[in-house]
Every structure is written in C-alpha cells, then in structure tokens.
Amino acid sequence: xxxxRLGSKNFVHQTAIIDDNVTAGEGNYxxxxxxxTGNLExxxxxxxxxxxxxxxxxxxxxxWHKDGRTIIGDDGTFREHISIHAATTxxxxxxxxxxxxxxxxxxxxxxxxxxxxxxxxxxxxGGNVHVMRDSNLGMGASVHQYQVxxxxxxxxxxxIIPKKAxxxxxxxxxxxxxxxxKTNIYALDKHDIDDYMLVEETAxxxxxxxxxxxxxxxx
Amino acid sequence: xxxxRLGSKNFVHQTAIIDDNVTAGEGNYxxxxxxxTGNLExxxxxxxxxxxxxxxxxxxxxxWHKDGRTIIGDDGTFREHISIHAATTxxxxxxxxxxxxxxxxxxxxxxxxxxxxxxxxxxxxGGNVHVMRDSNLGMGASVHQYQVxxxxxxxxxxxIIPKKAxxxxxxxxxxxxxxxxKTNIYALDKHDIDDYMLVEETAxxxxxxxxxxxxxxxx
Amino acid sequence: xxxxRLGSKNFVHQTAIIDDNVTAGEGNYxxxxxxxTGNLExxxxxxxxxxxxxxxxxxxxxxWHKDGRTIIGDDGTFREHISIHAATTxxxxxxxxxxxxxxxxxxxxxxxxxxxxxxxxxxxxGGNVHVMRDSNLGMGASVHQYQVxxxxxxxxxxxIIPKKAxxxxxxxxxxxxxxxxKTNIYALDKHDIDDYMLVEETAxxxxxxxxxxxxxxxx
Numbered sequence: 043x044x045x046x047r048l049g050s051k052n053f054v055h056q057t058a059i060i061d062d063n064v065t066a067g068e069g070n071y072x073x074x075x076x077x078x079t080g081n082l083e084x085x086x087x088x089x090x091x092x093x094x095x096x097x098x099x100x101x102x103x104x105x106w107h108k109d110g111r112t113i114i115g116d117d118g119t120f121r122e123h124i125s126i127h128a129a130t131t132x133x134x135x136x137x138x139x140x141x142x143x144x145x146x147x148x149x150x151x152x153x154x155x156x157x158x159x160x161x162x163x164x165x166x167x168g169g170n171v172h173v174m175r176d177s178n179l180g181m182g183a184s185v186h187q188y189q190v191x192x193x194x195x196x197x198x199x200x201x202i203i204p205k206k207a208x209x210x211x212x213x214x215x216x217x218x219x220x221x222x223x224k225t226n227i228y229a230l231d232k233h234d235i236d237d238y239m240l241v242e243e244t245a246x247x248x249x250x251x252x253x254x255x256x257x258x259x260x261x
Numbered sequence: 262x263x264x265x266r267l268g269s270k271n272f273v274h275q276t277a278i279i280d281d282n283v284t285a286g287e288g289n290y291x292x293x294x295x296x297x298t299g300n301l302e303x304x305x306x307x308x309x310x311x312x313x314x315x316x317x318x319x320x321x322x323x324x325w326h327k328d329g330r331t332i333i334g335d336d337g338t339f340r341e342h343i344s345i346h347a348a349t350t351x352x353x354x355x356x357x358x359x360x361x362x363x364x365x366x367x368x369x370x371x372x373x374x375x376x377x378x379x380x381x382x383x384x385x386x387g388g389n390v391h392v393m394r395d396s397n398l399g400m401g402a403s404v405h406q407y408q409v410x411x412x413x414x415x416x417x418x419x420x421i422i423p424k425k426a427x428x429x430x431x432x433x434x435x436x437x438x439x440x441x442x443k444t445n446i447y448a449l450d451k452h453d454i455d456d457y458m459l460v461e462e463t464a465x466x467x468x469x470x471x472x473x474x475x476x477x478x479x480x
Numbered sequence: 481x482x483x484x485r486l487g488s489k490n491f492v493h494q495t496a497i498i499d500d501n502v503t504a505g506e507g508n509y510x511x512x513x514x515x516x517t518g519n520l521e522x523x524x525x526x527x528x529x530x531x532x533x534x535x536x537x538x539x540x541x542x543x544w545h546k547d548g549r550t551i552i553g554d555d556g557t558f559r560e561h562i563s564i565h566a567a568t569t570x571x572x573x574x575x576x577x578x579x580x581x582x583x584x585x586x587x588x589x590x591x592x593x594x595x596x597x598x599x600x601x602x603x604x605x606g607g608n609v610h611v612m613r614d615s616n617l618g619m620g621a622s623v624h625q626y627q628v629x630x631x632x633x634x635x636x637x638x639x640i641i642p643k644k645a646x647x648x649x650x651x652x653x654x655x656x657x658x659x660x661x662k663t664n665i666y667a668l669d670k671h672d673i674d675d676y677m678l679v680e681e682t683a684x685x686x687x688x689x690x691x692x693x694x695x696x697x698x699x
C-alpha cells in the first residue's frame with residue numbers, strides 16, 4: 043500500500059492494495075479489498091466499491107507472466123467483484139469516461155470501452171472487444187472476443203453475442219444466440235441522435251469491424 | 262471493525278469489515294474479507310462465508326451516493342462473493358429467514374426475498390424483484406427488475422426471466438427466454454402444499470404483480 | 481496465516497489466509513485476499529491470482545458444517561474470484577494438472593477436473609461433475625450436477641448443459657439448452673488425437689456416465 047503516489051485527494055481504504063506502477067488523478071474512492079496492479083493509469087473521480095481487481099494480467103496462455111497496460115478515464119463507477127485485465131504486450135486496455143461496471147462485470151485484455159457505456163451485473167467482455175459509446179449491456183450478457191458493439195445499442199439480459207453477429211449502432215438485441223429485436227428508440231431519443239449522426243457512427247462501426255485483427259483461427 | 266456492536270455471541274473474522282450502522286443478533290458467522298455496510302440489520306445464526314458484500318449502495322444512477330436500508334432475517338447461508346444491495350431512498354431490501362444464496366449470487370436494491378428461498382450459484386436478481394417463499398432458482402438464472410417469482414417454483418439453470426413472463430406459484434420454468442416446463446410436483450410434495458394453499462398463494466402472487474410499481478418506461 | 485507449512489519456496493501474499501489443514505508443495509503463488517481452507521492439498525507451481533476461495537464447504541444442505549477434502553495438482557492457473565468447494569463427507573474434489581480456471585469460474589463439491597481442462601470466465605460446474613481431459617468450456621457455460629464432459633470437447637460461450645445431454649469426446653456443443661454443433665477438429669488436431677484414441681476415450685466416457693451415481697431424484 044503506497045497511498046502517496048495517488049495524491050492527497052484520493053480515498054484509499056486501508057485494506058486496498060495498490061501496486062507500485064499504479065497512478066491516479068484525484069477524487070477517486072478505492073474501497074475495501076480492492077487490488078490495483080500492473081501498469082495502470084486511473085483518471086479522476088472514479089469509485090471502486092470493493093473486491094475489485096484492476097490491471098491483473100491478460101487471461102491469455104502466452105501472456106500469463108507479462109504485465110501490460112491499462113488506462114481508465116474519469117467519473118467511472120466500478121462495483122463489487124469487477125475485473126479489468128491489462129493488455130497483452132504492446133497492447134492497451136482502455137476504459138473511457140463515465141463508464142459503469144456493475145457487480146461482477148468483467149472486461150478482458152486489450153478491450154476498448156468507450157465513454158458512457160454501462161456493463162450490468164455479470165457482463166463478460168472477451169479479449170480485444172470494442173464497445174462503442176453509450177451502449178448498455180444487460181445482466182449476464184457475454185460478448186465473443188474480437189467483437190464490436192455499436193453505439194447506443196441495448197443488449198438484453200443474458201444475451202450471448204457470438205463472433206459473427208453484427209451489432210450495428212442503435213439496435214436492441216436479445217437471446218442466445220443473439221438476434222436483432224428492434225431499433226433502440228429509447229437510447230436514440232435519450233441521447234438526441236439524428237439520422238446523420240447514426241450514419242456517421244455506423245460508418246465508424248464498419249471500419250472497426252474491418253480493423254479488428256482476427257487471428258487465423260477465428261477467420 | 263467494531264465487533265462489540267455485534268454482541269459477544271457472533272464470530273467475526275479479523276479481516277471482515279463491519280461499518281458503523283450495522284447491527285446483528287447473535288450466532289452469526291462473518292468470514293474473511295466480508296464487507297458489511299450501510300443501514301443494515303442482521304438477525305441470528307446467519308453464515309457469511311467469505312468476500313460477501315452486504316448493504317452496499319443501490320446500483321441505480323440516481324442513488325450512487327445515498328445509503329438505504331437492508332434487513333436480513335435468521336438462519337441464512339450466504340456463500341463466497343455474494344452481493345446484497347441496500348434499498349434506494351425510503352425503500353427496503355428484505356431477506357427473509359432460512360434463505361440460501363450460493364456463491365456469486367446477487368440481490369439488487371429494494372428486493373424482497375421471502376423465507377426458504379434458494380438462489381444458486383451466480384443467480385442475478387434485478388431491482389425491485391419479489392421472490393416468494395420456498396422458490397428455487399438454478400445456477401446462473403437471471404430475473405428482470407420489477408418481476409415476481411411465485412412460491413414453490415423451480416427456475417432452471419441458466420433461465421432468463423424477462424419482464425413479461427408470469428411465474429405463477431408451483432411451476433417449473435426453463436430456457437432463454439424462459440418458458441413453462443411443468444408443474445413443480447417435487448416442491449409441492451416436499452412442502453406438503455394442497456390445492457387450497459396453492460390457490461391462496463396464487464391470489465397473493467396476482468396481487469403482488471399488480472402492486473409492483475413499474476416506472477413509466479416499463480409499462 | 482501460517483506460511484511455514486507451505487514450505488519456503490512458495491509466495492504467499494501477506495493478506496492471504498491459509499487455514500491449518502492446508503498443505504502445498506513448492507513454487508506456488510497465492511495472491512491478495514485468497515482464502516484457502518478445509519482439508520486441502522495443493523501441488524506445485526500453481527498461481528492463485530486474488531480473491532480465490534478454495535476448499536470451502538460443499539454447497540449442499542446436508543454438508544454445510546462438515547469439512548471435506550480437496551486436492552489440486554501442479555501447474556494450474558486460478559484467476560480472480562474463483563471458487564473450488566471441498567467434497568462432501570468421504571468424497572473428494574480433485575483438480576488435475578495444468579488446469580486453467582479463469583476469473584469467477586466455479587467448481588462444486590466432489591467434482592473431478594482432469595488434466596489440461598480450461599474453464600473460462602464465469603463457468604459454473606455443478607456438484608459431482610466429471611470433466612475429462614483437455615476440454616474447453618467457454619465464458620459463462622453451466623454444467624448440471626452429475627454430468628460428464630468428454631475429452632477434447634468445446635462448450636460454447638453461454639451454453640447450458642442439462643442433465644440429459646451426452647457430451648461425447650471430441651465434440652463442439654453450443655446453446656441453451658445445448659446442442660451438438662460439430663466435431664471439434666481444432667482440438668483433435670491440436671492434441672494429435674487419432675481414431676483409436678478417440679474410441680478408447682469414448683469408452684471411458686460411457687463408463688463414467690454409467691458410474692455417476694445419480695440420486696433417486698435425478699433418475
């Protein structure tokens with residue numbers, strides 16, 4: 043426990059463990075039994091409730107014993123028993139601003155979680171997944187590695203997103219395996235998204251899908 | 262850690278954290294790395310195995326920073342990594358007597374879990390859910406917020422209970438989305454339930470469904 | 481915390497709790513907030529990342545208050561928040577060599593997990609299950625008690641394996657309830673399995689199914 047590196051304006055519970063390469067801004071709450079490790083940078087005003095593990099090594103058989111990087115933005119809420127894994131070598135796990143991870147949610151190595159995303163209780167995000175902004179994943183949803191989840195999408199409770207599903211922005215998907223249910227009017231209205239913005243974001247989604255470098259095995 | 266408020270007849274592991282507004286009867290076991298907080302009242306003879314979080318704030322964007330109430334009855338079994346959340350303001354999270362929550366189960370804010378309910382490993386109960394007595398939820402089942410689960414029901418492993426399903430007392434349901442499989446004869450026999458009791462409990466179920474105050478969004 | 485019984489060649493984090501009847505070989509890493517208890521024997525070169533609970537009592541209403549046995553082999557990887565339960569009286573929970581349990585995975589009482597098995601994030605293995613060698617269970621899969629999972633099988637993300645499914649060696653299964661998708665050529669090639677070996681292992685699978693002593697209720 044080395045509270046000083048975190049600055050004077052963070053609350054760190056006396057039982058939390060902060061390893062040597064962790065840095066943080068100010069206004070963060072780090073609760074009981076949290077374990078922050080690896081090459082981890084935390085922004086401002088985040089709350090880690092309790093029993094969180096952040097920055098532990100990638101769950102990847104070639105990377106058990108290598109420390110990767112993790113960056114977390116501002117104003118996030120991270121509840122009990124969540125896990126965020128560091129990237130594999132040269133990669134980066136990136137959590138944006140205003141991200142909510144409810145209890146027991148999990149983000150794997152090399153994921154990018156954009157601003158405003160909500161991962162409900164028990165959500166599991168596989169490695170190298172990109173979740174675009176303001177998406178909402180329901181309780182217990184699971185996402186296959188190398189997937190992309192479009193902006194303003196709603197993934198229903200217990201949905202299983204396999205590798206071939208294409209979750210375009212602004213849609214609601216449900217089921218195992220997941221299927222498209224409807225346009226997510228609720229979110230598009232809430233975030234005041236017009237057709238132009240949706241077309242732009244869909245283009246960005248398509249590019250991200252192309253960019254996701256699938257290993258030979260998944261092609 | 263303030264063991265005295267818990268009375269002399271409780272076992273509290275030296276690593277457990279009990280915050281100031283927690284009270285307990287006697288005969289409770291509170292194991293390693295448990296975190297009990299908020300306005301929490303615990304009855305007698307409960308066992309919290311380890312890494313439990315009880316009474317943490319509601320997972321509700323309007324209630325991140327408010328402490329609500331939680332009441333837990335007698336003779337409960339709460340296994341590793343479970344979470345029970347406090348109510349939102351003015352509400353109450355209520356766990357009855359002889360409730361079993363197996364490892365990694367989760368009960369959200371403002372839920373009522375009646376006597377004799379079993380929540381298996383990884384069960385997720387959304388906010389404002391009412392689980393009626395002696396129900397049995399299988400491994401990994403998830404229940405949508407504002408739902409009611411009837412007495413003596415069996416919810417199969419991995420079932421997803423959406424908002425519109427009606428889980429009447431004495432039934433077995435399975436699947437994603439869940440569907441009625443059969444009458445739960447096993448439970449009705451075990452608890453010695455006759456037709457009269459089943460009719461009475463079904464009337465209570467129907468009333469609870471009516472009473473569940475759905476927010477505008479869910480209507 | 482009694483580090484000496486673990487030998488001088490183990491790393492035990494200062495916050496880990498190791499109860500009196502736990503023994504270990506050498507080269508093990510036992511991370512922050514781990515809780516090892518019961519009649520537990522650990523081999524060599526295992527890594528328990530953090531918040532692991534190993535050897536806690538069986539989740540079985542007749543065995544809440546009895547300590548059973550647990551044996552763990554060599555070279556295992558056990559990630560954050562995993563749980564392994566001890567056997568019921570006279571039984572044995574056995575984890576083989578080179579087993580991988582990713583974060584939040586769970587193995588119940590009296591299970592046998594053979595060498596080389598991978599249990600992904602959030603996998604739930606019910607009581608008395610036998611998982612044969614080199615199987616791979618995807619994120620969030622659940623297995624009914626008294627089941628047998630054949631060698632070199634692949635269980636897809638979110639699959640629910642009910643009591644009547646027969647997961648023969650070398651197959652890929654997906655869905656809720658699970659269904660056979662294809663032969664798992666990937667694993668058979670990777671492990672260099674020829675037809676003769678597959679026939680032998682299938683015979684062993686059939687015998688294990690016969691041997692699994694179902695209680696009257698499940699027959």
